Each structure stands twice: as C-alpha cells, then as structure tokens.
Amino acid sequence: MNPAPPVNPADKGAAAGQGPQGAGAEPGAIPAPSAASPGIAWYDKLANKDIEEEGTFWMPKSVNAAADDSDLMFYAVLALSTFFFIAIAVATIYFVWKYRHRPGHKAEPSAAHNDAMEITWTVIPTIIVVFLFWYGWRSYVHVVTPPNKAVEINVLAWRWNWQFTHANGVTDSDLHVPSNTPVRLVMTSKDVLHAFYAPAMRVKQDVVPRRYTYAWFYATKPGTYRLTCAEYCGTSHAQMACLQEDPKTKACLRRAVVVVHAPGDYERYLADKEAESQNLPPAELGKKLYEKKGCNACHTVDGTPRVGPSFAHDFGTMVPMSDGSKVLMDESYIRESLMSPQAKSRPGYPPSMPSFEGQLKEKEIEGIIAYIKSLK
Ligand code: CUA
Numbered sequence: 275m276n277p278a279p280p281v282n283p284a285d286k287g288a289a290a291g292q293g294p295q296g297a298g299a300e301p302g303a304i305p306a307p308s309a310a311s312p313g314i315a316w317y318d319k320l321a322n323k324d325i326e327e328e329g330t331f332w333m334p335k336s337v338n339a340a341a342d343d344s345d346l347m348f349y350a351v352l353a354l355s356t357f358f359f360i361a362i363a364v365a366t367i368y369f370v371w372k373y374r375h376r377p378g379h380k381a382e383p384s385a386a387h388n389d390a391m392e393i394t395w396t397v398i399p400t401i402i403v404v405f406l407f408w409y410g411w412r413s414y415v416h417v418v419t420p421p422n423k424a425v426e427i428n429v430l431a432w433r434w435n436w437q438f439t440h441a442n443g444v445t446d447s448d449l450h451v452p453s454n455t456p457v458r459l460v461m462t463s464k465d466v467l468h469a470f471y472a473p474a475m476r477v478k479q480d481v482v483p484r485r486y487t488y489a490w491f492y493a494t495k496p497g498t499y500r501l502t503c504a505e506y507c508g509t510s511h512a513q514m515a516c517l518q519e520d521p522k523t524k525a526c527l528r529r530a531v532v533v534v535h536a537p538g539d540y541e542r543y544l545a546d547k548e549a550e551s552q553n554l555p556p557a558e559l560g561k562k563l564y565e566k567k568g569c570n571a572c573h574t575v576d577g578t579p580r581v582g583p584s585f586a587h588d589f590g591t592m593v594p595m596s597d598g599s600k601v602l603m604d605e606s607y608i609r610e611s612l613m614s615p616q617a618k619s620r621p622g623y624p625p626s627m628p629s630f631e632g633q634l635k636e637k638e639i640e641g642i643i644a645y646i647k648s649l650k
Contacts, residue, residue, distance in 0.1 A: 315550060317543045320533050321448040322518075326497040327474050334474045337499065337534065338491040340456075341476035343413030347406070354402065417476075420490035424456035425540075431481045432464035432628045434510035435568025436501070436530050444547045447515055447566045449501060449532045451493055452540035458490040464628040468514070471504035472532050478504050493534040501532045509581060510571045517565050521576070556637075560645025563638055572627065575649055582623050589650035596621045608643045 314322070327334035332352070336345050427449070428439040439445045449472075451457045461470055461481045468481040475491040503514035510516065516526040535543060554562065564570055564585070572581035583593075592600040596619045601607060610617055612634065615627035634642070 315546060317450060317533065317539075317547065318448075320498060320535075321450075321531050322528060323498045325500050325531065327499060334500075336474065336476055337493050337495045337497070338475040338477070339494050340417060340490065340492045343409065344417060344476055347410055347413060350409075351406065418488075420458040420488070421456045424458040424490060425452060426458045426460060427451070429459050429461035429470060429481065430464060430633075431461070431468040431470070431503070431514075432568070433466065433508050433626065434503075434513065434571040435515040436470075437567070437633070440544055442544050442548060444544055444551075446547065447517055447530045447568065449530070450540065450543050450547075451532065451534055453493050453496050453534050453536060455540075456490055456492045459488065461487050461489065465626075466507050467505045468503050468507050469505035471502045472499060473502075474499040475532065480505060493532075496534045496536040496539075499532040499534065501530050513571070515568050516571060519570060551637075554641070556641045556644035557648045558645075559638065559641030560643070560648075563634075563642055564645060567630070567634075569642075579622070582627060583620055585646050586649040589647050594621060595619065605643050605647075608646055609639055612639060612642065 329335040332348070333345075336342060426441065429449075430437040430439070436447055436449070437445050438447070438449045440450075459470065459477075459479075461479065462485065463481045463483040465483060467483070469478060470481055470489060471478040472491070475493065477489045477491050479487050479489040481487060503511055505511075507514065513526045513529060515530040516528070517530055518528040519525070520527055551559070564573075564575070569585070574580050574584045575586050577584045577586045588603050591603060593603045594600055601618055607618065611627075612630045614631075615629060616625045619625050
C-alpha cells in the first residue's frame, strides 16, 4: 500500500548518527554550543529535538494508551462543573432580580417542602457521582496496575538530576523508552522528595528517598516529550534536569526529556549507548558525565562558584577547607569527594552533595578525574 517503504533500521544505522525521525534536516535540533556537534549520537539528537507535544488549551495530547480514561474523566468533570456553574449563576442572578425589594410588594413566606424537587435534586446528583466514582475507580486501578510483561526502568532522582538505568546497565539522564510496549518505572531518590512528571504520559508520581514508588505507561507515538520535576526540591528544581547550558548567559538550553522510540530503536539505543560508554577517551567521558550526571547543576567549568566549587583551575593547588587547613587537590581528593562528599568540605559551600558511591564505574571515576585535570 505504501509506495515508499520505510527505511529499514540497518540502513538508518549506517547513515552516521542520523535520527530515525529526523530523516534529513532536523529543524527542531538545538545547535550545540561547542564544535562537538558532529559527534552527537543519534539517540541524543532525538533527545535534543524540540518537544513535540500537540494538544488543547487544557493539556497536551495524551500519548499513553493507559491514560485515555483519565482524560475522559477530566473533560467530563470539566463539562459538568461548567454546566452547573453557569446554570446556578444564571438562576441566582435571575431570582435576585425577580424577587428584589420593590415598593408595594410584601415578602412571601418561603416554600416549606416540595417532594418532586427534593427527589430530583437527590437522584440526579447521585447518578452523576456514582458514575464518576465507578469510572474514576476503574481508570485509577488501571493506571496503578502495570501489566506483568513490562519493560522495567529504574529511576534515581537527586538534586538536580534524573538517572534512568535500563536492563542492560545503561544509564542516562533522558528517559528513552520503546513505543507500544508497557514501561514500568521503579523510582527512588537520593536526597529529598522529587516527583516524576511526564505530562504527555499523564504520569505524575512522587519520588521518595529510602523507599520505592512506581509508575507505568504505554506510549503510543514516537517522539520527544517533556519531563519535569513536580515537587519543589531546591534551587534548580525548575531546571531539573538541565543537560545543556548556555556558557555565557547560564540559561538552560535543554532539559532532560522522554524519548519514545520507533519500533526496534529502543533495542538499538541500548546497544549503541553501551558501546559509546566503552569507547570514549577518559576526559571526554568525564565531560559527558559532567552533563549527564547533573554535576553541572552545582559546579561550573569556568571558575565561577555556584552551589559547589567550580571544576576549573583548582587541580594541583592547595585548596582551603572549612576547618582552616589546606589540602592538595589531586586524584585522591576528587575520588574521595565523589564517594564521601562531606569528608572534606570547603568554606562557603553547603554540604549538600550526594554520594556517588556505587553509581560510578571505575572508568567513569577516572573519566571525571581526567576531565577536572583537563580544566586546570
Ligand atoms: Cu526535583 Cu523538584
């Protein structure tokens, strides 16, 4: 039927770094600030695309098949509320006008009882409320019960980043998911309350330290969708998680997103992403981690202090500590700061950095050290 069959995935892979949806020019892509753009992987190009949500005045279009009922509920409650608001307001205004005080008119006694009216205004609201409850309960149960066969992705939140860990161990700050497959999120936080919120998926769920919460969705349309934190969690809450910053204005150019892949591309993402982390020179791996692990939320690379000290210029020098002593900033110092950030604290910075113990591979620790060294 289709005169131009879709390009098969193998061909797309061959077209160096070409995103499957971006066939040709990518109008939505944000220009990367550095000369590193030719090296951007195809899946990161997808993540860099503009948000592709369409929708009504009220909300973006749902791309989660599990949430269609909740949309119907929203519009039903909205329509009912609007109808009764207008009906009651009009009736009130009319009666105020009709029974206003006029010379020559005496106030009549109020009606005491009317069976027909009592029954009407009891039965109709009861039917509406029972319908709303039944429908709401049914869709609620559906929304909180993932099917047995779901792709499971671990979510770890901290100030201020998301880390999504896939079945093969690949981690990323963007959430990459397959389309037309149920996806279940198992979520926890390292520090404070956050909330995972993907409006197009109709998923908003608190992410709580020291316990797990869950969410699931069934994305129907490949694309790039918004992901935000919906629980106030501190300075950079609104930018959680900023993955690309304008070096001059410090404005956030791109935040973490949800990327829904076309069939077959999720598997390709897992394989390519895994290969990528094996093959980078240490300092480049470190630079990538600096953005992807959220270091950039607190540490600059141009020497200016932020929530934490800058990565630049200090390597190999004696840095002052809170207790008045001075410590040489070397490889061991950086490793210790990643694993036990509070062991050596520097004056003027809050001791709020979370530990990365168990979350960085040996190679990644070395990458971050190499990156900081390259900035001295
Ligand atoms: Cu994390 Cu707000």
